[in-house]
Amino acid sequence: MGLQHATVLNTHSMPWESGLDYLRTLAPAFRDNLGPADLVEANFAKYRQKNLYLDPQTTRRLDLVQLEAGYSDLTHCCHDSVEEGFLLAGNVTLDGEGALQTGDYFWRPPGWIHHAQTQPGVELLLGFEGQSNESGPVSRHVCSAHLAGANHLIAASDEASLGSRGRLCQVTASQLVWQPGEAYARGEGALAGFDLAHLSVRVLSRNPSTGQQTVLLRLAPGYQQATAGFHAVWWQMFVLTGGVQWGGEHFGEGVFVHRPAGAVEAAMASAQGALLYAKIDGWMDFTPAAP
């Protein structure tokens, strides 16, 4: 039993990496642009993370990040990559963008100049798309503070500065409508075998050309997929609350799953219900496995 192809991480059993360890995993173009060298060490002691996903080819990554109370970026900056975050606890002020609270989400296309600072501390899922159809490598350019909210790479008046999904500075997830599963499925291709009656979806960001998306999936108690099957694209999920039963195992709060494109896995169920943060690399079509 167990999942056959997917990678499963229980973040509760992973140690935190200190910010100083994290520095070593960064691309040199990022690492060397963090600010005055003598301050970097003290500042990164307030930063810790658990890496959920890292693709060395594209520099694409997803981390569970904690910034301690009083953390403040040493400089304003921007990236060639999309940066994306969902706040699990605490709050953070992003200069040029907004004051984000628990449950808020952002998707920042390449080039937008920002600076993060938190008084009480913050925990978030933090991602970089890296080199893909949606962005460039995970680099870091130091920018001057008075340019907060401007774009360093593309004129803000140019629609191209909106990137592939738009500039979403602060999406308050709790204020988005839940799309019923049956309605959501109309835009996704075949979802045969999904339990659409027990599914609802909040779309946090979406690429309208490719279907690539970041969503909250709410599984009602008793959710039960009809069959094993596969998605055409890779699929990632982080359990926010509740839990799912999948491949003979139970995945509760804090479990992360990366499912490769085309990977046949068992039907998923949720007896008690679940709230999932999911990233999907295209339309969420689903094909039942041959019996």
Ligand SMILES: [Fe+2]
């Ligand atoms: Fe950033």
